Amino acid sequence: MSAVLEARDLEAAVVDRTSAPRSRARVEGIIGITLLAAILLGVTMVRIFQIGDPNAPNLGEVFASPSLEHPFGTDSLGRDVFLRTLYAGWIDIGVSLLATATAVVIGLTIGVVAAYKRGAVDSVLMRITDAMIAFPFLILGFAIVTITGPGALIGLYFALVAKGWPAYARISRGETLVVREQDYVHAARTLGLGPVRILVRHVVPNVVRPCLVFSFADLIVNILLITTLSYLGLGIQPPTAEWGAIIAEGQTYIFTAWWISTLPGIFVVLFGVSVSFLGEALGRVEGSWLGAAGGRG
Amino acid sequence: MATFLARRAVQSLLVLLIISLVAFVLVQAIPGNPARLALGPRASEQSVQILEQEYHLDEPVLSQYWHFISHSASLDFGSSIRSRQPVGPMLLDRVTPTMLIIAYAAFLSTLLAVGLGVLSAVRAGRPVDSAVQVGGMFAIAMPPFWLALMLVLAFAVGVPLFATTGYESGVGGILRTLTLPALTITCGLAPLLIRSVRSSVLENLGADYATAARSRGLGPRRILFRHVLRNSLLSTVTILGSSIAFLVSTTIVVEYVFAIPGIGALSVNAVASRDFPIVQSLVLLFGTLALLANLVTDLVYAWLDPRVRL
Numbered sequence: 001m002s003a004v005l006e007a008r009d010l011e012a013a014v015v016d017r018t019s020a021p022r023s024r025a026r027v028e029g030i031i032g033i034t035l036l037a038a039i040l041l042g043v044t045m046v047r048i049f050q051i052g053d054p055n056a057p058n059l060g061e062v063f064a065s066p067s068l069e070h071p072f073g074t075d076s077l078g079r080d081v082f083l084r085t086l087y088a089g090w091i092d093i094g095v096s097l098l099a100t101a102t103a104v105v106i107g108l109t110i111g112v113v114a115a116y117k118r119g120a121v122d123s124v125l126m127r128i129t130d131a132m133i134a135f136p137f138l139i140l141g142f143a144i145v146t147i148t149g150p151g152a153l154i155g156l157y158f159a160l161v162a163k164g165w166p167a168y169a170r171i172s173r174g175e176t177l178v179v180r181e182q183d184y185v186h187a188a189r190t191l192g193l194g195p196v197r198i199l200v201r202h203v204v205p206n207v208v209r210p211c212l213v214f215s216f217a218d219l220i221v222n223i224l225l226i227t228t229l230s231y232l233g234l235g236i237q238p239p240t241a242e243w244g245a246i247i248a249e250g251q252t253y254i255f256t257a258w259w260i261s262t263l264p265g266i267f268v269v270l271f272g273v274s275v276s277f278l279g280e281a282l283g284r285v286e287g288s289w290l291g292a293a294g295g296r297g
Numbered sequence: 298m299a300t301f302l303a304r305r306a307v308q309s310l311l312v313l314l315i316i317s318l319v320a321f322v323l324v325q326a327i328p329g330n331p332a333r334l335a336l337g338p339r340a341s342e343q344s345v346q347i348l349e350q351e352y353h354l355d356e357p358v359l360s361q362y363w364h365f366i367s368h369s370a371s372l373d374f375g376s377s378i379r380s381r382q383p384v385g386p387m388l389l390d391r392v393t394p395t396m397l398i399i400a401y402a403a404f405l406s407t408l409l410a411v412g413l414g415v416l417s418a419v420r421a422g423r424p425v426d427s428a429v430q431v432g433g434m435f436a437i438a439m440p441p442f443w444l445a446l447m448l449v450l451a452f453a454v455g456v457p458l459f460a461t462t463g464y465e466s467g468v469g470g471i472l473r474t475l476t477l478p479a480l481t482i483t484c485g486l487a488p489l490l491i492r493s494v495r496s497s498v499l500e501n502l503g504a505d506y507a508t509a510a511r512s513r514g515l516g517p518r519r520i521l522f523r524h525v526l527r528n529s530l531l532s533t534v535t536i537l538g539s540s541i542a543f544l545v546s547t548t549i550v551v552e553y554v555f556a557i558p559g560i561g562a563l564s565v566n567a568v569a570s571r572d573f574p575i576v577q578s579l580v581l582l583f584g585t586l587a588l589l590a591n592l593v594t595d596l597v598y599a600w601l602d603p604r605v606r607l
Contacts, residue, residue: 136587228442255450
């Protein structure tokens, strides 16, 4: 430990307080966007052009280990695991994206209204928000799945939205509290603009950025939640290809056919990492469309 | 302090009310007849009626809610539809391993966060710092159940140092059976804490008091450990407190993978079979737990930082 704490290190740390060198943000951004583009391209191409059948059994080729023909090997029914992983991406990424977007809209609306109105509206909305943030999201997911029944896509969507909005409400409330006291908002009010117009035209554009920066991290959490529910058998049901369900199916054969669970998992990790890289880079690079909001410098 | 506690007590009661409403609405929102759904299509009309009476499902909504909160307040959570056993003792039987995993994971995460957080703050912008941050991004992106499986694969085939299924009590047993689950959870939680420690150590190193200490000629190690670190841990305490939701969620999944007889497996089965009294109790239990964790966080924060007046 002592070598770590050389005096010059401490001095350097104080002088250089930037989060990371700009060059790293650029490298991360390039890696992130390339990886993400490749994944999204594969997932959408396979789905749109209906390349191969992810559910067609091929009993002549069960438990084939990874090869050029089957990059992720085949499963107990001889289905191509790579193809299933790509098809699964359509559902997993699609539902997560949709739910993240919905959560941003709901959370932003609640946060902006709470901060702009203040008073009783604010306290009630924020107490609910606090309670929801503190609540374990998996239990919330359980509760919603109990209502809709296991296997309903709509239940997964609601679970993700219910988990997602409170964070955006808290972020946008904080930002709005600052923005509403800015001169240009006062000016707009003096000009006699209505509250709806002020909120939509002047407040929201300045509040939306930190929400979008956060949404990158949130998207990853949503992917993890949807795969977790499906892994537990409460989300998307087999034989539909879904990342969590594929990993669960492979678990039975983990010691004889390690690839069925392992490789789709790595695919999920790569997707998450590419999203995080991109989010970090966009948040940090000044002048990018999310740049000013990062503020992590 | 007294006014703070009083205000928080009122707030907590309000939040508890919201939680109980959520738990209650859960059953109301199940489309169709919850008793019929829970018993399955082959159950007789009579047994459905008996169940409805037992859970007061045939009464008006308001009186149902009254039954629900008055029973819950006296710690009577009804009985499971599947096993017919009372839910309270059932949860109590299984709560020990779950709480142990949560505590173990929180401990490991804090340890790792202080170590790596200080390291990457002190080496900010250097390769070590980048490696810690990029490693964190990978760790966060891993589905916990998948990571757990990978650990099972590694430790069952490779190094049989830890058990990969089940739970044993006693210190040795806990270390043997709960280390891998705790490690899995740590991977998800530690990166958040590391970030927090890193940024607050950096902030404190640049603060006036650190400059003053430096100009008095104190050594860098002494400044870091005696002054900066102590102040930096404040924000970590807050983050740890608000991570209880994450901890609980991940613990449930991880318990399921490692076949630990905790709350996890019980709750997954309950949801799959729509055993609503158990799900309701889980909502109440963990809602209350989260509430308490937040309260304790605030108190610890005030205790650590004398500037905070409650």
